[in-house]
Amino acid sequence: MKILKVMEIVIEMLFPQRCPCCDELLDEEEKKWGFCKRCRKKRHLVSGNFCLKCGKQLVKEQQEYCGDCKKTEHSFREGRGVYVYDNTMRPAMYRFKYGNRRCYGRIFASDAKKRWGTWLSRVQPDVICPVPMYERKKRKRGYNQARVWAAALGKELDLPVDEAALRRVRGTRPQKELNPAARAANLRNAFYVDPARVRGKRILLADDIYTTGATADEASEKLMEAGAREVFVFCICTGAEG
């Protein structure tokens, strides 16, 4: 035990905790929140008026659904995001994805529980499934950020995580390079679901950022086809519309 404590101190000295948004060192009080004082004020938890279907932040009053959900039929039941994907959260997501800052997962999951605890107790997911990354890409990058997010959520919410239920069976081009129509085509037949692992279950599909919902839709469709009872999408960040 003593050795573990010493190791913890050494790790803290080598890699002191920094703010996910601005990368500044955190003081003792800020460590409790996971963000520095300034960014804690600046980052926006999705709140007030949000799309009842996909969870996107809405700015206009008395609007129930975002423009996209008004015209598109999604294959998931509901989606929610923890933070608005804005200039404060963008660098945090970049480091979480490409900068090996897997430690952010715990901070995001803690805010997720605080913000969406009530929703989660209504949804009652049986299992969390991360949106998978193609194996070759994962080897190159070292890890899949959706999986880190799912694992942190599982710990925070005391829910099982199944990484083998939903698999990516072929590589795809990065979605951000494509227009909406090309995004859907790009993902066709990219996922495989093991029916035995999802049949009759309520799935919480964990992904990092919700934009057009193309990935969430394609993965949810496959999960539903394989016999899942319902799919709910849970992202760290989501866009705003208004």
Ligand SMILES: [Zn+2]
């Ligand atoms: Zn900061």
Ligand SMILES: [Zn+2]
């Ligand atoms: Zn929506």
